[in-house]
Amino acid sequence: MDGTPLPRTTVLVLGGAGFIGRHAVAALLAEGLDAHIGSRHPGRIDQRLPDQARACPRHQTRFEELLSPEAWLARLEGIDVVINCVGILRQRGRETYDRVHHLAPAALAEACRRSGRRLVHVSALGLERPARSRFLRSKRDGEAALRASGADCCIVRPSLLDAEKGGYGALWLRRVARWPVHVLPADATGRIAALDVRDLGEALAKLALRPALATREGPAEFDLGGNHAMPLCDYLASLRRMHDHRPALVLPVPGWLARLGSHACDLLHVTPFSFGHWELLRRDNCPRHNHLPALLGRTPRPVGASPRPSGASQPAPAR
Secondary structure, X not given: OOOOOXXXXXXXXXXXXXXXXXXXXXXXXXXXXXXXXXXXXXXXXXXXXXXHHOOOOEEEOOHHHOOOHHHHHHHHOOOOEEEEOOOOOOOEOOEOHHHHHHHHHHHHHHHHXXXXXXXXXEOOOOOOOOOOOHHHHHHHHHHHHHHHHOOEXXXXXXXXXXXXOOOHHHHHHHHHXXXXXXXXXXXXXXXXXXXXXXXXXXXXXXXXXXXXXXXXXXXEEEEEOOOEOEEHHHHHHHHHOOOOOOOOEEEEEOHHHHHHHHHHHXXXXXXXOOXXXXXXXXXXXXXXXXXXXXXXXXXXXXXXXXXXOOOOOOOOEOO
């Protein structure tokens, strides 16, 4: 070594003002990396960003328009690593599941391959089983495109995310947990291993620091989850115990009615509950191997109330 300092790594966080993205930006800055923020409306996001991130360079990125490698290449000038945190819960106009979750990431991966950039792609758990939801199928197609791209990339699959602030789904679940009555699908028996979104942001920053992300077989794949896996009813009870030790009354709703309700929520764009979520809640949605502790180098932050009340059974560990 001649003593010359190595250049700082510059990371473009796509969806950098969103729930996952802004925590990734904060973690990158804490690691001493240079963070750029990609957003649909880069001039409107100051109120969403942590204070230290408001001076970060910004780039307009509308995924429904970035469907070719050529469209991405100009946006990657000066960038070493891309973290893609973009996802949509519901379609709006040209923002379709296929464009946002599949075609744009496929074009981005090809652009990264051509230009030698590394790519960290945030996907979702539960895609290996058959699914009818277009949301889940588009996520699965996006992963397949990355595997076929030949890019130096990895796929990150987080479980359900929790946070005190921000996040449509996380805030909704914390609000529902406070209600005295929990109306839940009777067939929502699958286990979830919720994790703190700050831990996900830190894990993404750790991956951005790696000099290589792919393996000989293709993209490295990281399933991430929290310390404990439990059904939705137990997870809500755990959130509730942070504020009220009186248990809520649980009213099970028949599965067929919950499915109709999920379609209604998708149609009306109300609540985070969707047909895709209904499908996921009916089966275990936990990491096959939880890479989060190894990436963090520590135990993940606890989510919900801990310990459980005396005499209650402990949830099974995430698998």
